[in-house]
Amino acid sequence: MALALSLGARGLGRTWPNPAVGCVIVQRNRIVGRGWTQPGGRPHAEVMALRQAGEAARGATAYVSLEPCAHHGKTPPCAEALIAAGVSRVVTALEDPDPRVAGRGHAMLRAAGIEVTEGVMGAEAAEANAGFLKRVTQGLPLVTLKLATTIDGRIATASGESRWITGPEARRAVHGLRMSHDAVMVGAGTALADDPDLTVRDMGAGHQPVRILIDSRLRHSPESRLGRTADQHPVWICHGPGAPTAAREAWARTGALLLDCPETDGRIDLRAALALLAGRGLTRILCEGGAQLAASLVAGRLCDALLLFQAGKLIGAEGHPALGPLGLPLLAAAPRFRMVAAEAVGEDLMQRWLPE
Ligand code: AOF
Ligand code: ZN
Numbered sequence: 001m002a003l004a005l006s007l008g009a010r011g012l013g014r015t016w017p018n019p020a021v022g023c024v025i026v027q028r029n030r031i032v033g034r035g036w037t038q039p040g041g042r043p044h045a046e047v048m049a050l051r052q053a054g055e056a057a058r059g060a061t062a063y064v065s066l067e068p069c070a071h072h073g074k075t076p077p078c079a080e081a082l083i084a085a086g087v088s089r090v091v092t093a094l095e096d097p098d099p100r101v102a103g104r105g106h107a108m109l110r111a112a113g114i115e116v117t118e119g120v121m122g123a124e125a126a127e128a129n130a131g132f133l134k135r136v137t138q139g140l141p142l143v144t145l146k147l148a149t150t151i152d153g154r155i156a157t158a159s160g161e162s163r164w165i166t167g168p169e170a171r172r173a174v175h176g177l178r179m180s181h182d183a184v185m186v187g188a189g190t191a192l193a194d195d196p197d198l199t200v201r202d203m204g205a206g207h208q209p210v211r212i213l214i215d216s217r218l219r220h221s222p223e224s225r226l227g228r229t230a231d232q233h234p235v236w237i238c239h240g241p242g243a244p245t246a247a248r249e250a251w252a253r254t255g256a257l258l259l260d261c262p263e264t265d266g267r268i269d270l271r272a273a274l275a276l277l278a279g280r281g282l283t284r285i286l287c288e289g290g291a292q293l294a295a296s297l298v299a300g301r302l303c304d305a306l307l308l309f310q311a312g313k314l315i316g317a318e319g320h321p322a323l324g325p326l327g328l329p330l331l332a333a334a335p336r337f338r339m340v341a342a343e344a345v346g347e348d349l350m351q352r353w354l355p356e
Contacts, residue, residue: 017281019132023049032056046078058086067096070104079108093125131283154319169346181286187293188215197225208233216240218247231255295324
């Protein structure tokens with residue numbers, strides 16, 4: 001199952017709207033098939049592993065990091081494929097909450113006389129597919145907030161200089177992170193200040209996450225890097241009802257997808273925007289700032305994990321803080337996080353925090 005989980009992880013960022021599942025088929029202590037969910041979500045992991053195993057699947061045990069599907073989608077159900085291949089035992093990590101499956105996959109296997117063991121490494125599987133599980137059960141994507149700051153929590157000097165706060169290893173780690181997410185997201189302030197292109201570079205084979213801009217008034221220019229590359233890799237823009245018609249038309253001409261989102265107090269309602277994004281299939285979003293968007297995500301309890309890269313620099317009070325105002329009256333009301341990992345990445349420190 002550990003191997004199935006690590007095979008499944010290869011698909012993270014590229015299987016949406018589907019989960020990234022792994023499957024290992026074992027015949028008399030020998031691995032005869034390995035598979036994982038393919039880009040775009042199909043074929044499913046089991047189908048890939050069964051193809052590799054061929055006749056060796058007869059009488060074998062299949063380890064799958066999610067309950068095999070039971071529905072006829074574009075392809076026949078994986079439970080049926082496992083039965084047809086003559087597998088005699090199936091071990092799974094987690095029930096699939098998709099209402100088309102939800103226990104039916106396990107039931108189909110059992111009805112065919114296959115021995116089924118559920119819940120093996122269930123916690124690990126739930127973590128690996130937290131994005132898919134959240135999309136299906138809550139209609140929201142998993143949001144990871146990435147911050148790159150100085151020791152004193154600043155992201156830019158007073159003049160707005162913000163490039164190269166962290167070192168090359170941390171920047172490379174961020175590109176790796178982008179690859180394992182379905183989408184990267186920034187706010188208009190960051191887009192205006194940095195003119196980012198938000199693509200993945202220097203990481204080998206090219207998978208590009210969807211690039212999301214939260215820009216209620218469409219202030220960012222269609223002539224920007226995002227605008228100029230929108231016909232090559234997807235750019236989705238969440239804007240508010242007050243976005244000028246001319247800007248909407250200019251952005252639409254770049255090939256970007258415009259998403260009309262509701263506003264509350266003059267700002268995009270992020271929960272509603274995220275629900276729209278999940279509705280379009282996104283399961284894992286990496287938010288890369290800026291301060292205002294980060295604060296709104298934290299204040300709205302929409303941030304599922306915080307990844308903090310800290311560089312050995314000090315900027316002082318005149319620098320820009322990583323987080324905009326949270327409007328907290330008392331320390332007791334402060335959102336709390338617990339550290340789950342801390343490691344050196346080159347010259348910087350990477351910390352992973354989960355909300356309490
Ligand atoms: C599996 N193995 O590798 C994956 C599964 O649109 P479809 O027909 O591809 O079905 C998508 C659903 O299939 C998805 O919501 C989830 O329930 C399941 N994903 N199932 O047996 C896999 N990726
Ligand atoms: Zn399937």
